[in-house]
Amino acid sequence: MTRKGKRLLSIGGMVSVVAVAAALVLTAMSDSVAYFNSPTDIVEKTPAPGQRIRLGGMVETGSVVRDQGETVTFRVTDTIQSVPVTYTGILPDLFREGQGVVAEGTLGPDHLFLADTVLAKHDENYMPKEVVDDLKARGLWDHDNSRPKAADEKGAGV
Known part of the structure; x- marks a missing residue:
């Protein structure tokens, strides 16, 4: 795999982790929203x-x-x-x-x-x-x- 491919894979992994974390936070907050x-x-x-x-x-x-x-x-x-x-x-x-x-x-x-x-x-x-x-x-x-x-x-x- 090339350096460009590894960098793209790393960025994609980070974006995925952030998206999952944001989804978990929003789901947890929805119960306490008034x-x-x-x-x-x-x-x-x-x-x-x-x-x-x-x-x-x-x-x-x-x-x-x-x-x-x-x-x-x-x-x-x-x-x-x-x-x-x-x-x-x-x-x-x-x-x-x-x-x-x-x-x-x-x-x-x-x-x-x-x-x-x-x-x-x-x-x-x-x-x-x-x-x-x-x-x-x-x-x-x-x-x-x-x-x-x-x-x-x-x-x-x-």
């Missing part, structure tokens, strides 16, 4: 049972119910649909009604979202990027004030 969904997405296309997803939106005003212990039930809305969420654990200090939130977990058979992680905004100007992008895509974002549209403005941008 896709972002708005409440409307979940209502319209119900995810597979046990599929890990992120639910993002606003905590619906008047929906937070604190059970005995650390269990909290609330609704996440994108102003079109809302999804009930239950979470057992300590909520972030900044969690409250009317604020942006991203919950990570699975959807139960009764369409109750079982969250194992809840992320809340960290100051008055922040909302999770996925939530903002979804509100913008639905025409529910006030571009002038960088906030969700008020109830009386919602029809204007749609």
Whole structure:
């Protein structure tokens, strides 16, 4: 075999090893990936049972119910649909009604979202990027004030 042939064979072997390693890493990561969904997405296309997803939106005003212990039930809305969420654990200090939130977990058979992680905004100007992008895509974002549209403005941008 010539030097050129040996070099070509070596390069081909290295590319094959890298391709197999990349495939193994991507396969391993696919189990831990959580896709972002708005409440409307979940209502319209119900995810597979046990599929890990992120639910993002606003905590619906008047929906937070604190059970005995650390269990909290609330609704996440994108102003079109809302999804009930239950979470057992300590909520972030900044969690409250009317604020942006991203919950990570699975959807139960009764369409109750079982969250194992809840992320809340960290100051008055922040909302999770996925939530903002979804509100913008639905025409529910006030571009002038960088906030969700008020109830009386919602029809204007749609």
